[in-house]
Amino acid sequence: MVKTDKQSTVPLKKVLGLVFGISIIVGSTIGAGIFRVPASIALLLPDKFLILSCWLITGLYILLCASSYAELTAMIPKAGGSFNYIKRAFGSYVGFAAGWFDFILNVGAPAFFCIVLGEYTVLLFPSLTGYSKEVGIGYLTVFTLLNLPGIRISSATQKVTSILKVIFLLVLVAGCFLAKPQLNPGTLIPSATVFNGTLIIAFFKAMQLILSTYDGWMAVSFFAEEDENPGKNIPRSYFIGAITVIILYLLINGAILYVLPLNAIAQSPLAASSAAAVAFGSWSSIGIDIIAIFVVISILNAYMLIPSRILLGLSREGYFIRQGAQLNKGGTPYFSLLLCYVITIVFILYNTFEQVFSLAAVMLTVVTAFSFASLLVLRKKEPDLPRPYKAWGYPYMTILALTVTLILFVGFAISDTRSFLIVAVLFILSYPFYRLLKRKNDI
Known part of the structure; x- marks a missing residue:
């Protein structure tokens, strides 16, 4: 492990609990995707029941994944998340x-969220037209300064923004269910049929899109070391957080499907905005902008915290420069946080995060697959390791989660060969850097 100075050995503050765990999962999962994805799903699936079933099945897959992750995180509650379990199972x-x-x-995520926030803010304040990137950097700066003093303020910010997000989304849902449904104004989307296989293919494509909106469900793993009782709080956070997201997604989609016909949803880039127009009339535009801002603010705050925790964990293991492990008195990895702030500004100014986003799906399946595999390996390799929580249905459910993840990886590799090749090249090129750091830091 890397040799650290006195400042970098300041321990992380164990002040987080169940409420933060739930709020970080809800906050980092529910983002702008829920406003955009329903239109794409409506183009793929011809039936409202099928659409809701697809959201539910994908949510159940996330619950399946959460069970295995809960065992790993409670067993090895270290900052940085998945790489800790993978390292222990498969080596340095x-x-x-x-x-x-x-x-x-x-x-790359904070850059996207800042740009979205800038665009929505300009819609509310037209005088800022032409300055959306500057506004986005302003949001980034504010939330960096909020999170810099310490984890207590970061935790409070995440709780408040996540609660406000849920409240605003429930207001949208209630408004839709209380409104008079819009009549079908046009021709229905042609129905796919089971007999020619079109419906099955469409269903899996829809699941792939929906899966992207669930990204963030494992966020609590990055903060396990800061939890006051990880053995108890972490598993509860995973399950309560995941169930909360599943219920909200079903309610939001149910509300949109109730108030709008399928073809209207399919033709709307922001189906939630169209639903709000029916529910709230002339106030819908302003209302949906405000809801979107709070939705994205919550996820921005979460993703301001997550990358810095990963860098902290990497630095401790000697996988990055030692400054990345330095903490201030409030328990914030300030060097890592400020470095992420600079990287995000570069992404915002030059829009260089788009390629990172295209790589993210492939990388996510790689990391997730190795995480599930690490659970299987560690059960055999270290059977006596304390496990405050054990995955439900082990080993069958873990093997199922691993199998589904590998199928997704193959699907992404086929559909996005460029990103797959880039990830493969990055993996190969990472070895010389690993050897260099290994020699320098004696890991």
Whole structure:
């Protein structure tokens, strides 16, 4: 492990609990995707029941994944998340590669959220037209400064923004269910049929889109070391957080499907906005902008915290420079947080996060697959390791989660060969850097 100075050995503050665990999962999962994805799903599936079933089945898969992750996180509650389990199961180099994959797929997210926030803010305040990037950097700066003093303020911010997000979304749902449904104004979307296989293919494509809106369900793993009672709080956070997200997604989609006909949803880039127009009339535009801002603010705050925790964990293991492990008195990895702030500004100014996003799905399946595999390996390799929580239905459910993840990886590799090749090249090129750090830091 890397040799650290006195400042970098300041322990993380164990002040987080169940409410933060739930709020970080809800906050980092529910984002702008829920406003955009329903239109794409409506183009693929011809039936409202099928659409809701697809959302539910994908949610159940996430619950299946959460069970295995809960065992791993409660068993090894260290900052940085998945790479800790992968390193223990498969060795230092695989852990190194997984950790950097995890960082890359998370570090581009704040730039996207800041740009979205800038665009929605300009819609509310037209005088800012032409300055959306500057507004986005303003949001980034505010939330960096909020999170810099310490984890207590970060935790409070996440709780408040997540609660407000849920409240605003429930207001949208209630408004839709209380409104008079819009009549079908046009021709229905042609129905796919089971007999020619079109419906089955469409169902899996829909699941792939929906899965992207669930990204963030494992966020609590990055903060396990800061939890006051990880053995008890972590599993509860996973399950309550995942169930909360599943229920909200079903309610939001149910509300949209109730108030709008399928073809209207399919033709609307922002189906939630169209539903709000029916529910709230002339106030819908302003209302949906405000809801979107709070939805994205919550997820931005979460993703301001996550990459810095990954860098902290990597630095401790000697996988990054030692400054990345330095903490201030409030328990914030300030060097890592400020470095992520600079990277995000570059992404915002040059729109360089788009390629990172295209790589993220492939990288996510790699990291997740190795995480599930690490549970199987560690059960045999270290059977006596304390396990405050054990995955439900082990080993069958873990093997099922691993199998589904591998199928998704193959599907992404086929549909996005460019990103797959880039990830493969990055994996190969990472080895010389690993050897260099290994020699320098004696890991």
